[in-house]
Amino acid sequence: MIPRPLIIDCDPGVDDAIALLLALASPAEFDLLGVTTVAGNVPLSLTTANARRICHLAQRADVPVYAGCPRPLLRSLTTAEDIHGATGLQGAALPEPALPLPAQHAVAFLIEQFTTASAPITLATLGPLTNLAVALIQCPKIAQGIDRVVIMGGSLGGGNVTPAAEFNIYVDPHAAKVVVEAGLPLTMIGLDVTHQVVTTPERLTALENLGTPVGKAAAGMLRYYGQLDVERYGLAAPPLHDPCVVAYLLRPDLFTGRPMHLAIETEGSLCLGRTVANAYPTAAAPANATVIETVDAEGFYTLLTERLGKL
Numbered sequence: 001m002i003p004r005p006l007i008i009d010c011d012p013g014v015d016d017a018i019a020l021l022l023a024l025a026s027p028a029e030f031d032l033l034g035v036t037t038v039a040g041n042v043p044l045s046l047t048t049a050n051a052r053r054i055c056h057l058a059q060r061a062d063v064p065v066y067a068g069c070p071r072p073l074l075r076s077l078t079t080a081e082d083i084h085g086a087t088g089l090q091g092a093a094l095p096e097p098a099l100p101l102p103a104q105h106a107v108a109f110l111i112e113q114f115t116t117a118s119a120p121i122t123l124a125t126l127g128p129l130t131n132l133a134v135a136l137i138q139c140p141k142i143a144q145g146i147d148r149v150v151i152m153g154g155s156l157g158g159g160n161v162t163p164a165a166e167f168n169i170y171v172d173p174h175a176a177k178v179v180v181e182a183g184l185p186l187t188m189i190g191l192d193v194t195h196q197v198v199t200t201p202e203r204l205t206a207l208e209n210l211g212t213p214v215g216k217a218a219a220g221m222l223r224y225y226g227q228l229d230v231e232r233y234g235l236a237a238p239p240l241h242d243p244c245v246v247a248y249l250l251r252p253d254l255f256t257g258r259p260m261h262l263a264i265e266t267e268g269s270l271c272l273g274r275t276v277a278n279a280y281p282t283a284a285a286p287a288n289a290t291v292i293e294t295v296d297a298e299g300f301y302t303l304l305t306e307r308l309g310k311l
């Protein structure tokens with residue numbers, strides 16, 4: 001099997017960190033060309049340091065991390081320290097990042113990779129879509145170098161930051177609009193899916209029982225993370241959002257979805273950042289995304305624990 005060329009754009013963030021670990025633990029499936037960071041859960045300086053901390057923890061110094069956009073296109077930055085802690089990785093005591101930070105901007109890296117790749121590259125986005133939107137605006141022909149964009153963001157039902165909007169889309173709805181309207185092969189994994197993947201005490205214990213630095217860091221972060229969501233949504237345990245994207249790329253058979261027409265609300269105040277998905281596309285509004293609806297949660301956690309055990 002030839003590993004799939006992959007770039008991960010993220011804002012670590014606890015669940016971003018778990019997603020990165022899952023990808024870093026899967027070198028047979030992924031040729032991870034780089035990780036790009038964006039402001040989101042915490043400011044850019046922290047998301048960038050955290051991505052480098054996670055690559056170091058996974059002993060993958062070969063994966064470069066590029067810092068991207070420090071704020072959304074039009075709006076001021078909304079962060080989520082209430083979910084991820086002040087550092088973005090609360091619950092894990094990780095040292096200062098040892099890996100160097102290249103001078104190249106994440107947007108320049110994306111454009112370079114997508115325009116020079118010998119084979120189309122998959123892009124996993126786990127945060128606000130600012131970097132990809134800016135890359136598309138600067139250089140529309142990057143579309144030719146993109147195999148598929150798999151987005152954690154949005155929702156078919158309600159939101160998590162507002163009743164209408166999910167965090168990643170809400171933070172930069174204008175960037176999301178640019179991405180959704182770019183005609184790229186797109187897959188959306190929203191809250192409807194990620195709320196099916198909850199970290200029960202048994203699943204957390206399985207990660208802790210790996211007994212490795214990675215298992216301990218993952219369990220430490222997840223023990224802290226997402227408790228607010230449990231109370232707010234009446235879930236059995238905290239949902240795990242971003243690793244769903246990496247799991248989908250590893251095991252699409254664990255997920256089901258349908259083609260839909262996807263649009264982003266950027267005008268209204270009550271519904272700003274809402275993903276409006278039509279499962280019955282029309283000629284005027286044809287399907288422009290595969291929207292994932294279900295996941296096999298047991299299969300997901302078996303995969304996650306098995307892979308993190310390899311690090």
Ligand code: BDR
Pocket residue numbers: 013014015016041080083126127152160166167168241242
């Ligand atoms: C998304 O928001 C962030 O807080 C998480 O990292 C995830 O990407 C879930 O709404």
Ligand code: CA
Pocket residue numbers: 010011012013015016040041126127242
């Ligand atoms: Ca994220």
